[in-house]
Amino acid sequence: MFSRAIRRFSVLLAGAALLPLPAFAHAILTGSTPAPGGTVKPGHQTLDFQYNSKIDHKRSRLTLTGPDGKPVVLRIAPTSAANxxxxxxxxxxxAYTLRWQALALDGHITRGDVPFTVSAP
Ligand SMILES: [Cu+2]
Structure with a gap:
């Protein structure tokens, strides 16, 4: 019957809500220097991107595109924190855009862009 089908569907939904969260979620950017839309001074700068989970440093990527429009893959510092x-x-x-690609320990890759401005000296 139709009503029984609806009831069964409701039971399925309730069951899905009770599923435990995965032990490792895929990586979500929780903070960065520079911040999205932020401004930094010119010169030698450390760029820092923080996530909600541990990151595979070797298989993640930071690509910086600056005023010349040419993307440059940056070397990820081995001293980067686990997350x-x-x-x-x-x-x-x-004007710059930093494109990050992060591989989380659950095997999922996420990406995002952080646009920022480098001020005049
Ligand atoms: Cu994931």
């Missing part, structure tokens, strides 16, 4: 990706860059004034 962070750090890199150093020499920045001249202008």
């Amino acid at each position: 962070a990706l750090d890199a150093e860059a020499d920045l001249t004034p202008g």
Whole structure:
């Protein structure tokens, strides 16, 4: 019957809500320097991206595109915290976009863009 089908569907929904969360969630950016839309000074800067879970540093990627429009893959610092990706860059004034790609321990890759501005000296 129709009503029985609805009841069964409701039971399925209730069951799904009770499923435990995965032990490792895929990586979500929780903070960064520079912040999205933020401004930093020109020169040698450390860029820092923090996540809600541990990251596979070797299989994650930070790509910086600056005023010249050419994407540059940055070296991820081996000193990055387990849940962070750090890199150093020499920045001249202008508009930048940092594209991050993070591999979390659950095997899922997430990506995002952090646009920022480098101020005039
Ligand atoms: Cu995941």
